Amino acid sequence: xxxxxxxxxxxxLKTKLILIFxxxxxxxxxxxxxxxxxxxxxxxxxxxxxxNELRKLRVLPMIEGAxxxxxxxxxxxxxxxxxxxxxxxxxxxxxxxxxxYDDKGNMLFNSTTDPLLQNKFANFDDLGLPPVxxxxxxxxxxxxxxxKLKDKELALAGMTIYSDNGSxxxxxxxxKVVPLAPTDLSNMRRGIAVILLFAAVVxxxxxxxxxxxxxxxxxxxxxxxxxxxxxxxxxxxxHKVDIDARDEVGMLAESFNIMTDKLNKxxxxxxxxxxxxxxxxxxxxxxxxxxxxxxxxQLSAERIRKRYYTKPEEYDEILNEGTNIIIxxxxxxxxxxxxxxxxxxxxxxxxxxxxxxxxIANALKSYGEIPENIDIITNYSDNIxxxxxxxxxxxxxxxxxxxxxxxxxxxxxxxxxxxxxIDDQNQQKWVEIEFSDTGVGIPPETMxxxxxxxxxxxxxxxxxxxxxxxxxxxxxxxxIEVSSEQNKGTTFWIRLPVSEGEDxx
Numbered sequence: 001x002x003x004x005x006x007x008x009x010x011x012x013l014k015t016k017l018i019l020i021f022x023x024x025x026x027x028x029x030x031x032x033x034x035x036x037x038x039x040x041x042x043x044x045x046x047x048x049x050x051x052n053e054l055r056k057l058r059v060l061p062m063i064e065g066a067x068x069x070x071x072x073x074x075x076x077x078x079x080x081x082x083x084x085x086x087x088x089x090x091x092x093x094x095x096x097x098x099x100x101y102d103d104k105g106n107m108l109f110n111s112t113t114d115p116l117l118q119n120k121f122a123n124f125d126d127l128g129l130p131p132v133x134x135x136x137x138x139x140x141x142x143x144x145x146x147x148k149l150k151d152k153e154l155a156l157a158g159m160t161i162y163s164d165n166g167s168x169x170x171x172x173x174x175x176k177v178v179p180l181a182p183t184d185l186s187n188m189r190r191g192i193a194v195i196l197l198f199a200a201v202v203x204x205x206x207x208x209x210x211x212x213x214x215x216x217x218x219x220x221x222x223x224x225x226x227x228x229x230x231x232x233x234x235x236x237x238x239h240k241v242d243i244d245a246r247d248e249v250g251m252l253a254e255s256f257n258i259m260t261d262k263l264n265k266x267x268x269x270x271x272x273x274x275x276x277x278x279x280x281x282x283x284x285x286x287x288x289x290x291x292x293x294x295x296x297x298q299l300s301a302e303r304i305r306k307r308y309y310t311k312p313e314e315y316d317e318i319l320n321e322g323t324n325i326i327i328x329x330x331x332x333x334x335x336x337x338x339x340x341x342x343x344x345x346x347x348x349x350x351x352x353x354x355x356x357x358x359x360i361a362n363a364l365k366s367y368g369e370i371p372e373n374i375d376i377i378t379n380y381s382d383n384i385x386x387x388x389x390x391x392x393x394x395x396x397x398x399x400x401x402x403x404x405x406x407x408x409x410x411x412x413x414x415x416x417x418x419x420x421x422i423d424d425q426n427q428q429k430w431v432e433i434e435f436s437d438t439g440v441g442i443p444p445e446t447m448x449x450x451x452x453x454x455x456x457x458x459x460x461x462x463x464x465x466x467x468x469x470x471x472x473x474x475x476x477x478x479x480i481e482v483s484s485e486q487n488k489g490t491t492f493w494i495r496l497p498v499s500e501g502e503d504x505x
Contacts, residue, residue, distance in 0.1 A: 408439025
């Protein structure tokens with residue numbers, strides 16, 4: 001029972017509707033067929049009864065003739081003496097056939113001259129009558145089945161012949177060739193049953209076809225709505241469903257379109273709010289980071305001025321030390337401003353079909369000279385397709401990851417970059433780029449904040465580098481994941497979607 005329920009639950013709505021409509025049409029069809037067969041069978045049975053009555057009426061003269069022959073004195077005497085009869089003088093109508101048999105069923109007399117009828121009457125067993133000893137006394141006996149003769153039939157009746165002392169002498173049979181009576185109607189019953197069954201199958205198939213059309217009319221709008229919900233779930237809030245219906249389904253489609261409009265408006269409002277909040281948070285962090293270098297700059301300037309008036313002999317030393325601090329902090333300010341400007345002035349994406357391997361190679365070239373203590377290993381796949389990305393922005397993202405990996409390696413180490421083509425559970429193809437280094441790793445407590453705009457583990461960093469990387473990848477429909485273990489290294493996985501129609505190399 002559970003298995004049957006599971007099987008039913010896996011059927012589509014369209015299939016279930018077709019099965020329901022088919023069942024609803026099948027039951028009346030079967031009932032109609034059975035009722036029709038019952039009515040027709042009753043008519044055939046009455047027809048058979050009438051045919052049997054007509055057959056009995058038709059053999060009444062044969063019964064009277066058989067009774068007359070059984071009482072004929074010449075016949076009784078011939079049977080008592082067991083002699084052949086050469087002729088009989090009976091007042092029977094023309095065309096009647098008389099045959100007389102002894103108590104063993106042997107023919108003693110046959111009035112017909114027709115060879116076919118002579119052969120038929122020659123053998124008592126061929127007449128369809130019961131054995132002689134089973135004949136009732138002085139009662140007519142008819143054949144169980146009509147005796148057919150090509151396009152006619154032989155109607156006959158038999159009667160016992162007894163002697164004066166009551167002993168059985170033989171059987172008198174009187175018959176006549178008559179037109180063929182209506183045949184057995186059992187074949188007609190079977191034929192009608194076959195016709196009704198065929199009609200039921202045709203009606204059922206037509207009902208199945210009509211139910212399929214009705215089910216399609218019902219389920220097609222639902223299918224369109226389901227497709228629309230999937231589009232919205234995938235982030236396409238501008239998707240609209242077009243259903244030409246004025247019933248409840250049409251109202252549902254209209255409500256769906258209104259819902260997507262509102263969702264799109266709410267999403268825009270949310271994006272603006274998030275953007276405003278993010279900028280506010282970045283501005284607060286940036287202001288805090290600017291204050292940090294300003295303090296040593298101010299202190300250095302005050303010390304230089306104080307030593308100038310109090311200890312002129314130490315002025316050169318203090319001047320050199322102070323100016324170095326001021327130059328270092330100003331450089332730190334410049335780096336902060338550059339990083340902030342990069343985040344604030346990110347240009348609009350200009351996607352084009354791009355070779356990811358070439359973008360990685362350009363990112364490595366942009367870094368310049370790689371430190372001698374670091375080995376760069378590239379494993380480029382030859383069968384990955386080109387993807388629709390902005391090559392310059394993607395190069396910038398790759399550059400930031402490579403730069404972080406190089407800065408994370410304090411002594412000797414390596415950075416391995418691998419590209420491959422993969423499929424996910426939904427048969428979506430992706431180009432995956434793996435950046436793996438053997439650096440110091442990332443502390444577990446900071447992993448959740450890795451892509452937060454103002455978060456940084458490096459002194460003097462604005463915490464925007466990985467934020468920029470994630471934004472570039474997300475805006476191009478990609479994903480980024482990271483795994484790290486302290487003192488062993490960090491691995492970034494970037495996946496970029498392969499659009500349909502993009503040819504493999």
